[in-house]
Amino acid sequence: xxxxxxxxxxxxxxxxTYDNDPDSILxxxxxKLSKKPKLFSFITRSEIQxxxxxxxxxxxxxxxxxxxxxxxxxxxxxxGWQLRYLRQPDSFFFNHLQKGIILSRSIIKNLINxxxxxxxxxxxxxxxxxxxxxxxxxxxxxxxxxxxxDTVVMLHCAFQAVKKSIQAYVTRAxxxxxxVRLPFPVHSNxxxxxxxxxxxxxxxxxxxxxxxxxxxxxxSMPSIIIPVRELVRICRExxxxxxxxxxxxxxxxxxxxxxxxxxxxYVSNLHKWFFCPPSVAFLYCRKSPVSLNLHxxxxxxxxxxxxxxxxxxxxxxDYSSQLVVxxxxxxxNRFEGGIEGIRKMNHDAVVEMGQMLAxxxxxxxxxxxxxxxxxxxxxxPATLGILSDDDALRFRTHLRDHFGxxxxxxxxxxxxxxxxxxxxxxxxxxxxxxxxxxxxxxxxDDYLKFREAINQLVRDGFTCxxxxxx
Numbered sequence: 001x002x003x004x005x006x007x008x009x010x011x012x013x014x015x016x017t018y019d020n021d022p023d024s025i026l027x028x029x030x031x032k033l034s035k036k037p038k039l040f041s042f043i044t045r046s047e048i049q050x051x052x053x054x055x056x057x058x059x060x061x062x063x064x065x066x067x068x069x070x071x072x073x074x075x076x077x078x079x080g081w082q083l084r085y086l087r088q089p090d091s092f093f094f095n096h097l098q099k100g101i102i103l104s105r106s107i108i109k110n111l112i113n114x115x116x117x118x119x120x121x122x123x124x125x126x127x128x129x130x131x132x133x134x135x136x137x138x139x140x141x142x143x144x145x146x147x148x149x150d151t152v153v154m155l156h157c158a159f160q161a162v163k164k165s166i167q168a169y170v171t172r173a174x175x176x177x178x179x180v181r182l183p184f185p186v187h188s189n190x191x192x193x194x195x196x197x198x199x200x201x202x203x204x205x206x207x208x209x210x211x212x213x214x215x216x217x218x219x220s221m222p223s224i225i226i227p228v229r230e231l232v233r234i235c236r237e238x239x240x241x242x243x244x245x246x247x248x249x250x251x252x253x254x255x256x257x258x259x260x261x262x263x264x265x266y267v268s269n270l271h272k273w274f275f276c277p278p279s280v281a282f283l284y285c286r287k288s289p290v291s292l293n294l295h296x297x298x299x300x301x302x303x304x305x306x307x308x309x310x311x312x313x314x315x316x317x318d319y320s321s322q323l324v325v326x327x328x329x330x331x332x333n334r335f336e337g338g339i340e341g342i343r344k345m346n347h348d349a350v351v352e353m354g355q356m357l358a359x360x361x362x363x364x365x366x367x368x369x370x371x372x373x374x375x376x377x378x379x380x381p382a383t384l385g386i387l388s389d390d391d392a393l394r395f396r397t398h399l400r401d402h403f404g405x406x407x408x409x410x411x412x413x414x415x416x417x418x419x420x421x422x423x424x425x426x427x428x429x430x431x432x433x434x435x436x437x438x439x440x441x442x443x444x445d446d447y448l449k450f451r452e453a454i455n456q457l458v459r460d461g462f463t464c465x466x467x468x469x470x
Contacts, residue, residue: 043334051331052441060405060446064437065223065249065375068272077327078277081320097319101312104325108282111329111339112266113257121283121308122322123296126248127161129267129283130214131169131297132307133244134162136290137212138169146211148174151203153240154214156181157221162214162246175211178203182219184412185366185377189227196231200238210240215263217247218254221410223375223435224367225254232262242290248281249273252332252339253346253374258284264291271321273374273439274339275328280321283307335440342440346374350438353447354378357436360451361458366412366433377410377433380454385463386411386432394467395432403453408435 043051051071055061061069070078081100085092105120114120123129140146152170154162156179166177180199183191203210213235217228228245235243244265250256252273258266266284270276285291285307294307298314332339351369354376358364363379365372386392392409399405410433436447 042336047334048440055441058404060403060407060449062436062438062442062446062450063406063408064439064442065220065272065435066408067278068269069275069439069441070271070277071275071331074275074324074327074331075277077324078320081323082318085318085320097323098312100323101319104322105282105308107325107329108270111251111256112268112282112284113259114284115259116287118306118308119284119287119291121285121311123267123281123283123311125271125279125281126159126246126267126269127165128297129265129281130159130162130165130244130246132283132294133212133242133265134165134169135297136294137175137242138173140211141170141173141175146175147209149176149206150209150211151176151178152212152214153178153180153199153203153210155179155216155219155226157219158214158216159220159246159248166214176208182222182224184222184224185364186224186371187368189230189371192224192227193230193234197234200234200240204238210235210238211242213240213243215243215245217245217256217261217266217268218249218373218375220249221408221435222366222377222412222433223249223373224377225371225373228263229261236262249373249375251282253343255340255343258286264288270325270328275331276324277321280325283311343374346438346440347372349442350374350376350436353438353444354436357434357447357451357454361454363431374439375435375437377435380409380432380434381458382431383458383463384432384454385465387464391464391467392432395464398467399450399453403449405450405453407450409433410435 051073052069054072084096101122102117105117105122108122109117109120123132137152141148141150152166152175154166154177171177178199180196183195186192200210215228215231216226218225232243232245242265243263245261245263245267247256247266247268249269249272251268251270252275256268264286267281269279269281271278271280285294291307295303296307296310296314300310300314302310302313332342335342337344351372354365354372357378361379361381363381366377366379380386384395386395386409389411392411396407396409399407412431412433434450436450
């Protein structure tokens with residue numbers, strides 16, 4: 001069946017096999033197919049290497065989680081959109097921009113199993129989405145709909161930008177914040193669920209109402225898959241007004257079904273694990289009276305026409321990263337199993353590499369394998385002396401500058417009454433952890449390079465105290 005003509009939202013079926021230049025995408029999307037489909041075969045290892053040949057050579061890049069990665073074919077598609085705008089801006093704005101954004105939203109809608117296209121907005125990143133939601137909560141306090149002292153509940157390891165948005169929009173308007181401490185190392189979902197229940201109970205003391213719960217789908221540091229569906233269900237049982245799932249790392253790393261999850265708001269970046277160039281994210285808002293009162297923090301001509309429309313035009317800027325979602329889907333579908341095939345491959349590989357490293361160093365993973373996304377927390381030898389967040393940052397820089405290894409380092413403070421130490425074959429609180437990622441471009445050699453760097457440092461008697469003297 002041909003796609004519909006005109007300005008209706010295209011139905012993206014996740015099976016595009018057409019050239020990823022702007023003309024082909026837009027013509028195909030609106031019933032004006034002008035190019036023949038390409039012959040299809042799964043991507044080869046050499047083709048993967050070519051797609052990422054722009055990565056700096058000699059670097060073990062095992063940190064996809066921080067900034068993601070973008071293949072050459074998608075960079076080329078982005079450049080095509082940029083040139084189309086630069087050649088004839090007026091034609092681009094009036095004839096192509098909104099069509100392209102609608103197509104991208106339609107693809108996202110199908111990927112996340114949303115009901116309605118209007119439930120999906122495209123924004124710059126998860127930070128922007130958090131500002132949209134928390135701005136709305138802040139207005140509730142400022143306008144007197146919420147009582148002073150009503151609460152927002154969040155995990156203590158929530159992303160720093162989210163914490164700053166709470167400070168900017170909620171606490172200054174009279175709201176209070178309850179932080180739920182995430183247990184780490186963690187051994188089961190039950191530990192997280194128990195801590196979350198205790199946090200909700202604290203938030204509801206003295207008759208206060210919980211106006212918003214912010215739940216990570218995957219925490220950033222330390223990196224763990226959170227039992228998000230269970231926590232959303234608990235929020236409903238406990239009368240929490242709204243639930244916002246910060247899933248910055250989710251799309252492409254774990255399965256995402258917004259109807260199954262059941263949150264009011266759900267955000268994920270597309271530039272981390274879905275191969276888009278920076279920066280682009282989606283914000284899903286479940287249809288409700290509240291969703292009609294959400295607004296983009298940058299006010300432009302479309303204010304009042306719904307969040308999706310507001311977000312599609314926030315002034316003159318480069319929208320190309322939002323327009324290459326079809327190209328990203330085509331790239332993903334070059335892999336056997338598509339997005340789910342990539343997700344499983346990355347999960348299995350990062351767990352295997354994490355266990356290899358932990359065995360080499362006599363440590364352990366910070367969570368069971370089924371709580372690892374495409375990232376894993378690997379305990380580092382205690383002899384390295386990572387005793388603070390500053391140590392962790394300096395050690396990360398040392399690995400980059402002296403060993404060509406790019407990997408984030410996490411310092412886990414000891415629990416009360418504990419001291420950082422190694423206990424036989426396991427890792428307890430107060431140690432450093434490395435957060436390793438696996439993406440399609442990684443090879444075993446990347447992780448072997450990291451293993452040997454740590455082994456050499458241990459043999460040499462290195463400690464982080466030495467970095468303070470440099």
